[in-house]
Amino acid sequence: MSDTEMKKGLAGVVVDTTAISKVNPETNSLLYRGYPVQDLAASQPFEAVAWLLWTGELPTNAELAEFQRFERSHRALDAKVRQAIDLLPTDCHPMDVGRTAVSVLGANHPQAEDSSPEAELEKAKALFAAFPAVVAYDQRRRRGQEPVEPRDDLDYAANFLWMTFGEEQPEAVVDAFRVSMVLYAEHSFNASTFTARVITSTLSDLHSAVTGAIGALKGPLHGGANEAVMHTFEEIGIREDESREDAAARAKAWMEDALAQKKKVMGFGHRVYKNGDSRVPTMKAALDRMIEHYGRQEMLGLYDGLEAAMEEAKQIKPNLDYPAGPTYHLMGFDTEMFTPLFIASRITGWTAHIMEQRASNALIRPLSAYDGPDQRELPGA
Ligand SMILES: CC(=O)SCCNC(=O)CCNC(=O)[C@H](O)C(C)(C)COP(=O)(O)OP(=O)(O)OC[C@H]1O[C@@H](n2cnc3c(N)ncnc32)[C@H](O)[C@@H]1OP(=O)(O)O
Ligand SMILES: O=C([O-])CC(=O)C(=O)O
16 A cells, blocks of 8 residues: 555554454454453353453453452442433433443543543443443343442352343353354454544553444444344344244345345445355354343344345345344344443453554554635635
């Protein structure tokens, strides 16, 4: 690329190095600090994956136990955050609630303006621990339900579901949720992470960078796609008593019609992976387990029908948001809450990148090619 060549959307441009994750479209693989993501999803608590992303190594048993103690003692919904959320309408988008909550947490953090590595790690851990209560509180207030206090005998994933639904969830459900958290945690220089890095590159603070990242994640071309996938399913119509075959046929017809109208269908395609998203097989397996658990074969029909029709027409593969959306639906989350779940997970990757950017900073400021009017004189001059 010459110095002046323009790359719209920065497609194909390498902006910096990172040691946090490796997205490899050739081998269709994703490594977090060298470990295949599917191996982490098969064996690690989400707390251990967060630690890995921040520090570069999996925690020892003692480190994990200490971090889990910290996480459990920082779970309760902050009173000021609760007040701020209560000022927001119950029909605003839950991503606005998440964005506001992080902003309030930043404004009230005693080390808000301390960007030392120790303070950054402390803030990342506290944010990781605090965010599930924001999602759970917001989900419940929208349903007119009282908040549920965290339980410190449950791990991150089990407690997240407990605070949201007020009932302990079966092991299979907790595990599928944990898997989704591990898979959503990190993906190199995606739009929201890049936003966090741009903000950090001005030497702004961690909570500002995460708040900006949430804004970038909200859009349907990025994290908002998991919500949009469910809107597609809802538009097609979810009929619990329908056979898998009938659901697939209706979904296929819907997709053919959408593509004939040149619509973009969320949950398909990816800027980096052109041959399938490395995380989809693991997330799809978790979805299959949920479909089995809840006895909802018609959901599989909708899933398969859309995927097959897209493959036939355009050979475009599903991305992670495609299996994640129906998984969260089956667990009982409202559709609008899906992208805040992505925030809860990606806080780990964002904050790891914020620390990496700060440790080796250069202001991120690309050039633009001007295509406005030539220099001209003011009228009457
Ligand atoms: C966790 C995540 O954030 S994963 C991404 C989540 N986002 C989505 O699911 C949104 C839907 N997908 C898309 O919009 C795109 O695939 C993106 C934005 C993710 C990546 O796009 P890009 O690499 O910029 O490719 P681009 O959008 O230019 O697509 C290339 C071609 O494939 C088509 N295409 C790509 N994705 C889709 C889709 N989901 N539905 C229909 N057509 C699509 C485009 O229309 C375009 O066709 P054309 O060349 O005939 O104009
Ligand atoms: O990498 C991307 O562009 C989007 C994505 O899949 C992610 O952030 O998980």
